[in-house]
Amino acid sequence: MPRFVPDPEVLCLGEALAALRRRRGLSQAEAGARLDMTSQGWGLYESGRRPGLFRPDVQRRLTGALDATPEALALLVSGAQTPHVDPAATGLESRGRGFDGPPPVVVKHLKVRDDALSPWAEPGVILEYQPDLWPRGGQGCVIEMKDGDLRPRLFDRSEDDRLHVRGAGALDRAEVIDRQSVARISAVIARRES
Incomplete structure (x- = not known):
């Protein structure tokens, strides 16, 4: 079944x-609300997927919601510029804002050297971990000790002054680490075979 392909003239309109x-300075939702229409309905007109955009009465309604005229719409379609008129503010308006994206995620790597985490991570597996991302129960973690030692473990739980982990020699062996000796704990976000 072929997809709907709108008429190029409707696309220009x-x-x-x-x-x-x-x-x-309006969003599709704000413009649509002026006609008791949803933002999706307004978006269908803008994308040329709603019939009737050529009808003069529809054009009057749509441009009226924007405090414009069908003639201004026709000038834009023909490529001419409409005279710029600053409309009176009717409430809170914004011309748009630039937002900064999230900071880049720092990912570190650690190669497993022994079979203490087997079968979860065999020797040679590279653990990717995100510093300062707290692990969930049962998730892999890398514990950075204050003396600089890195310990890959499976996180179990945390108490006020202790961390309960598994993998100190074997996965079934529990280990309790004093939090005073821990510099940082990081969640493992990926395991890669080397």
């Missing part, structure tokens, strides 16, 4: 409608 909306 939809793009012009989107340009008018952005000039007005």
